[in-house]
Amino acid sequence: MLVDVARFNDLGMIGYVNAVFVWVAVHQLGFHYVEGKLGELSRRAALGLSAAGFGVTALMVAFGPYPASMIGMPGAPVSNMSPPTVLLAFLAVGQIGLLLAFRPQLNALAAKPRLGAALSWIGARFMSVYLWHMPALIVVSGITVYGLRYATPAPGTLLWLVMVPMWFGACAAVLVGLLRLFARFEMQRDSVVVTARTPQLVLAGLLASGGLLGLAAHGFQPLSAGLVHGPVPWVVLTAAGFVLAGRQVPVTRFLGRAVAVAESAQLKKV
Secondary structure, three states: OHHHHHHOOOOHHHHHHHHHHHHHHHHHHHHHHHOOOOOOOOHHHHHHHHHHHHHHHHHHHHHOOOOOOOOOOOOOOOOOEOOEOOHHHHHHHHHHHHHHHOHHHHHHHHOOHHHHHHHHHHHOOHHHHHHHHHHHHHHHHHHHHHHOOOOOOOOOOHHHHHHHHHHHHHHHHHHHHHHHHHHHHHHOOOOEEEOOOHHHHHHHHHHHHHHHHHHHHHOOOOHHHOOOOOOHHHHHHHHHHHHHOOOEEEHHHHHHHHHHHHHHHHHHHO
16 A cells, blocks of 8 residues: 555656565465465355455545556556556455355356366466467457458447457457467476575576566667667566576486486495
8 A cells, every 4th residue: 555655646666566565465365265275254254355355446446546447558547457556456355255255156167067177178278378368369450450451440339349259259269379389388297396596596586577577667668768778678687587597307307317326326335
C-alpha cells in the first residue's frame, strides 16, 4: 500500500517495487493453496474471505486512483498490471476464497475422465500457453490487419460479436502450432542437477530478475536512445544471470561420473 501511495505522489518508478511485494505474495498464496496450507475453511468462511477480497477491490476502484481494468489498457493513464498495484493482491484473495469455497465441486469435475484428460494436457503446457498466447495473437493480427488490410469492427457491435469466435479460432490454431514447437521444453523431465553453489544462484537470480524488471519498466526502446537508456543494459543483466546460474549436468551423466570416480578410487586403494 505504501508503495502505491508513493507511486501516485510523483514517484512513479517506485511502483515497480511491487513486482516483488505483490507478485511474490500472489505467488506464495497460490502455492499455499495447492499445498493445502491455507487451512480448512467452511464454505461460509471461504465465501466471506472472497467477498472481503472482491469488496476491497471494488472500493479501491470506486474511491481510489485505480482503474477498473486489472490489466493495462492502451491509452489508460494508470495500469494495475505494469507496475502491479496492491489491488491485485486483494483480487487474488477474492479468487482464492472462491476456489476454497467450491474446491470439492471443482475436484469432482476434474475427476471425470474426459475433463481430467483435458486438464492434464493443458496443465502440462500451461506455462507455454502463457508465454506464447500473445505472439499467436500478434501473428494473427499482423496477417489480417496489416497483411490483408482487414478493418476490425468497433468493439461491442454485432459484427464484432460475430467475428470474436473466428478470432479465437485463428489464434488457437496458431497457438497450437507454437505449442508443438516449444511445449517440449516445458514438458521435458527434470533430469538435471545445478552444480552452482547457493550464493552464486542467489546472485544469478537477482541479476536476471533485475534485468527482466528493467525491461518491464523501460521496454525495448530504440537503440537510438543510446546504449545506456535502451534495452541493452537490461538484456545484459538478464543474460548474465542466466550464465551465472551455472552449468547444468544431466543426472545420469552426473551419477555415471560419480560412480566411475568412486570405482577408480577403490581400485587405487587395492
